[in-house]
Amino acid sequence: MSRPTVTVREQPPRVVVVGGGFAGVRLLRRLESLVPAGRAELVVVSPVDHLLYTSLVPQVCASSVEPRHLAVALRSVLRRTLLCLGDAVAVDLAARTVTTRTVDGSARTIAWDRLVLAPGSVTATPEVPGLAEHALGLKTLDEAVTLRDHVLAQLELADATEDPEQRSALCTFVVVGGGYTGTELAAQMAAFTRRAAAACQRVRPGDVRWVLVDHAPRLLHELAPALGRRAARVLARRGIDVHLGTSAMEISADSVVLAAGGPNVRRHTRVPTRTVVWCAGVAPSPLAAVLGLPTARGRLVTDEFFRVPSADGVFALGDVAAVPDSTHGGTPAGQTAQHAVRQGAAAARNVAASLGIGSARPYRHRDLGFVVDLGGRDAVANPLGVTLSGLPAAVVTRAYHLASLPSAANRARVATDWLLNDLFGQEITHYAAPGLAGRTIAASENTQIYDRRT
Ligand SMILES: Cc1cc2nc3c(=O)[nH]c(=O)nc-3n(C[C@H](O)[C@H](O)[C@H](O)COP(=O)(O)OP(=O)(O)OC[C@H]3O[C@@H](n4cnc5c(N)ncnc54)[C@H](O)[C@@H]3O)c2cc1C
Missing domain, CATH: 3.50.50.60 (FAD/NAD(P)-binding domain)
Structure with missing residues (x-):
């Protein structure tokens, strides 16, 4: 070259x-x-002054890991690189x-x-009416904390209302995108919110409904089919409504319209909800x-x-x-x-x-498999092509994440979070006063700062 x-x-x-x-x-x-x-x-x-270990971000939403423990300080892992914030x-x-x-x-x-x-x-935010204004994203730590606080606030509002229809809408959470991010999020949040609901006065765990939507015909479409099948069984066990071959057509502050069926036979359903999380690609x-x-x-x-x-x-x-x-x-x-x-x-x-040091080589990649954390003792994984689910997959998944976190301090903090959760359960509290004003995906992910004339 x-x-x-x-x-x-x-x-x-x-x-x-x-x-x-x-x-x-x-x-x-x-x-x-x-x-x-x-x-x-x-x-x-x-x-930002850190690398975000995104693979565990769904665990921040489910209170399994403290947000800052996924932020690996750049100054701690880079010895002689100047940081320009x-x-x-x-x-x-x-x-x-x-x-x-x-x-x-x-x-x-x-x-x-x-x-x-x-x-x-x-x-990725395609031209779906209402998506830019009303959907929540899951790419940054800020979005993860916002989502967690928002979901907990919906449960509090549902507990305070005497209107059963309103309570049902507040307790319905829709995730769009059945790839690994959406699947992990729905699986972990269903378990977390049912635990949170158990402490409520009026809301019962059975009132909480998670809906996972994807236009693809199977879950985890980017991974091996066996992983999708096994994940689907875990989601069914957790009572998650999975709608495949289904698209979100329109999102508003209090509902989402779903369309199922082929191009000629579209069945439209309006799902009352205050929460639509957009995990349908980047x-x-x-x-x-x-x-x-x-x-x-x-x-x-x-x-x-x-x-x-x-x-x-x-x-x-x-x-x-x-x-x-x-x-x-x-x-x-x-x-x-x-x-x-x-x-x-x-x-x-x-x-x-x-720069004249060593010689260049082309990029070669050998796929070592993938891990999908479904929360608790459930996961699916295919390390080196071996398909695993349940506890063995959960052990492999946690070991993989601990090994992949680039700092020993973050590894220790995350491992401690998991241990404390196993002993005491997850924390069910907000970080700040919840509210979505100004929290669009574009604002949270800073996508409008670029000068398109340059
Ligand atoms: C919720 C979630 C879960 C995921 N789970 C997994 C998983 O389990 N396994 C897996 O393999 N992949 C997973 N991914 C995908 C994985 O995170 C990405 O593929 C990976 O982060 C890509 O690395 P990157 O360095 O290209 O980008 P990033 O790791 O996102 O790093 C980009 C950095 O650039 C910074 N930046 C952005 N714009 C600018 C700018 N204009 N100027 C300067 N800096 C800028 C950002 O702040 C960020 O720090 C997940 C992603 C998400 C969002």
Whole structure:
């Protein structure tokens, strides 16, 4: 591969990484060990001071893990990387600068010799009437805490009302998207809210209803079919209404309209509810759309070395990038933490090679299986292709998450949360006064900060 030119500067070349998530942090940790201090300056641009371990976010909603215990401090895992707190909002490829917007609203321009784009993804919000205004997302810690507090508030309101119809609507919770996030959320929340309802005066656990909707014909459609079948059995046991081949057509403050059946026979049902959680897929970070670089379905196009064509010195990886997966005929790699972490390690090698240290290698991925935590002693998993469910899967799932958390302190805190929950049950309290005013997906995920004219 031809190497991008190293800009001659008085200081060592600067590598700027946009995004301190799974891909960005793995890349920087690897670069810190591959590239001797003095051979390159490392900078990360991130709107937050931590990596969010998203795989356990549904457990925050179900009070199984304290929110901060999933936030891995960037300063604790990165030894010599400078943290620039803010969002990258524009890139000048000719001048080799990135513009960031810091938390106080001011703009800052940072020069780079190598730019690594890893800003991840946001909740996909297709044109469904009412979705932007009324649905809740589940991508950030803030959204997870908001959802948990909102759900608990609905139970309190239901307990206070004497109107049975209103109580039924307040106790009905709809999750759209039967992939791993939606399935984990519905399974864990059904168990959590029934426990919470048991402490109420009027609301009974049987009043609580969770509805899981997906237009696909099976649950966990992105994973092996056996996992979907086994998860469906757990959901049925927990009394969750699963509607497959069904789409959410319209969302309002007090209901969602569902449509089932083929294109010619659509049956519409209005479900009274105050809670619709949108877990139906992700879209690449909106930053990708303002860079003027080639994209495929919104993701930045790269070669198998993570290089962005026609942009010398620019690399992209993780959810935002369509990195070819040679083990699947060169189709873009899946948007999973597993890919992001592996890509981080592989891309670090290639960024180092572009600085004259070591040699570059194409991305190769071997699928090690997937774990889906359904709460309590239920999970489904297929480590190394072996399908597991029940307690063995739950043990594998917890061990996998503890091993994957990138900091020993976070591992210890999460393990302690699980132990305390096993002894005393989950905490059933709000964090703050609950309320959804201004809590749209766009506001929570900061998707409207990018200047589309640049
Ligand atoms: C609820 C949930 C559960 C999941 N469960 C699993 C699971 O069990 N297994 C699995 O494999 N995958 C799971 N995923 C998917 C996984 O989280 C993603 O595939 C993974 O995080 C992608 O890594 P990334 O580094 O590309 O993005 P991220 O880890 O999201 O990191 C992106 C980082 O960039 C930052 N950023 C965003 N915009 C900017 C900007 N403009 N400037 C600077 N920084 C920016 C973000 O704040 C974030 O810190 C889950 C996702 C969610 C939301």
